Amino acid sequence: MPPDAVASSRRSRVAHALAQNVGLELAIAMLVLSVAIYCAIYYAAQGLLPGGFELTTTVNNTMPLVLAAVAQTLVVLTRGIDLSVGGVIDLTNAIAAIGLGDSLAQMVAVSVAVLMVGAACGLLNGVLVAYGRLQPILVTLATLSIFQGVAIRVLPQPGGQVAEGYTAALANPSGPVSLLYAVLLALIWWGLRRTRLGIGIYAIGNDESAAEAHGIDARRTKILAYMLGGTFSAAAGLFLAANATAGDATTGNGYTLTSIVAVVLGGVSLFGGRGSAVGAMLGAFITTMIVNILFFAQIDPLYQAFYEGLFLVGAVLLAGGIGRLVRRS
């Protein structure tokens, strides 16, 4: 075939990156927009701009959702969905609250143990999905209830005590130190995307049988994705305990749905194989900003869910529309 004139019209690397990450770019735009609206409303209500305290609390309150969103992303990318995220957070939060103790050694040991509990929860999900050939939505709906039940058993009443040092390390109340963890997460994601597992996760989310035809072990990849997801959910449970300085076996329930919201706002496709955990992390911050905006706009808390829903529908419609426009051009 003769070399073609088409070759000259080839897009540059940057142009490709821009066109292929529309979801991420939209998430950045939405975050900037929501922060701007938040600042404006805050200023209208308080007569001054939000400062360090607001930044710190926002970061500390959002970190568990950031982690849950990463967990959800891992599973959604494989064309699954993890409804048990909330259950794993409940369980790990409960274990953390009663187990962390005061000594550094114990804190480290229990934290690692809690992460392993999360991985074990993910392993159960992954094995049922990969070997049981069951639908992820059914498996994780069932394990959600199981994990919630065990969590209540571990910590029947809210309580426990988290040492100050632990809170300072994960959810420092005097500065937005936890942003470092978000940066670390983004770096971990950057690396994961360049491993065999990362490529496998995207590949099976795109087309499982095609991926298998080219030597990707779909079952192993799925199980590892769920395990890694469980581990990140457990980390969310730890951050939640650190921020609340105590534990509650029902505190994670809302995270199942909000993690899905964050994933969608972050441009990760629920049909699998497309999107990035970095987008989902931004989606988590957007979700928090929406709640903050509604709070300062003095919306009756009773109607908060209503407006959150409206906002979500609007954002998804907008993202879909812009995405299509960019595709066409």
Next chain:
Amino acid sequence: MSQDVPAVEAVNLVKSFGGVRALQGASLAAAAGEVHALVGENGAGKSTVIKALGGRVQPDGGEIRIGGRQVRLPAPPTAHALGAWTVFQELTLLPGMTVAENLLLAREPRTRLGLVDRRRLAANAESVLAGLGVHHIDPRALVEDIPLAERQMVEIVRAISHDPRILFLDEPTSSLVEREVVWLFGQIRRLRAKGACIVFTSHRWNEIRSIADRITVFRGGRDVGCFTELSEEDAVTLMTGQRVETFFPPLPAAPRAADHRPALEVRNLAAPRLRPVSFAVAPGEVLGIGGLAGHGHRELFLALFGAGRATGGQVLLDGKPVRLRNPREAERAGIALVPEDRKSEGLLLPMSVRDNLSLALLRRLSRAGLLRRGLERQMAGGEVQRLKVRTASLAAPVGTLSGGNQQKVLLGRWLLTDPRVLLLYDVTRGVDVATKHEIFELMMRLAGEGRAILFYSSDAEELAHLGHRVLVMREGRMAAELRAPGITAEHVVSAAVRDAA
């Protein structure tokens, strides 16, 4: 041809899917340094044999031998390890990933840290493509963003880039244009010269003739013969078990334009990529539309069916102007379109043959808003018989039918609306020669009934034999008008490319 052990051999393969027996004792032997064509009707088992040899399907019985040794191929990677690579008919590319990621999946270049080196990934993919003479595909583009033909080329490049000793290609040319087919055949000849064994399926007889050393014919899940020479007529006879005299049925007598008002008249019809075109089709006339892909025929057909945006001009049916703003208006006016991509543009694969047939005329089959099932069954049954659709029952999901039979169901749906004008858009693409022959006969019968037929085909041979006239489009306008008798495929092709190169 070498007389020693065949490079690849299938012996009495048996395979059932559900209750359907796809293979019942299928055998095939292909030698090193040979290009071996597999032909047969859709559903004769060609694809299943290739899937079995490629490790994608596990046969229930029989043997597979590679290089004379019996092997078991539980998954494609096992076949890859033996030097056997396959280009499957339904592509195995990952749409949301880049061309480079797809080409080098599971063999990505790594950095010293063991992470994938994305920069070198694109560069390596570029050199793989260039090494095989492909320069127009961008390795950084997502597979879902490139055209179908390029996707098919990526799939082929991926297989060839492993330097296979055995290469299976299942309908590799179905979405390629002429120039890309030339490229592919060049690659196949190169591999053959190196001693590789190539097994491929195709429904295009000119391709088989030009490159195959031997031809194995399949019918009903088993092989019925292996030949070095085979005429089109003999192939159809073997494939169907019924004697066929001429592959292209004779045209009914051409209607004399003076005797009739045109059934369809188009005046200065314009659309994006379609310059104003004018032409007329008489009742009983078959008007072929030719031209290279992207030269406006698709837009013309869509505009005539109300599915595309017409920006100007007029369409008259039997002398009366009609408005075609959407397919419903076109259907009411008596225009039917049968598209080439039956999966995405026509049939509901999980639904039954009966449901698919009645879809276009639910209103006529209903009373007080309720569907009259008895009437529906009667009508669908009649149509299935008329078109010789091979299906287990009216209730069988259309997805279980072979490609050619699916195409007949789609045709049947539109015939039930009793259209005045039938638009056939590349309906024989991916359809086996035997079913093609049936579709041709049906076209001639429909023309004989006085319907006007406008048909586009990517196969110039079909246009040359089946049109009373052929209009060749180039750059959105009618570049030439050819009249039967005496049209040849060369006329059509040269009219399509003249001045364009």
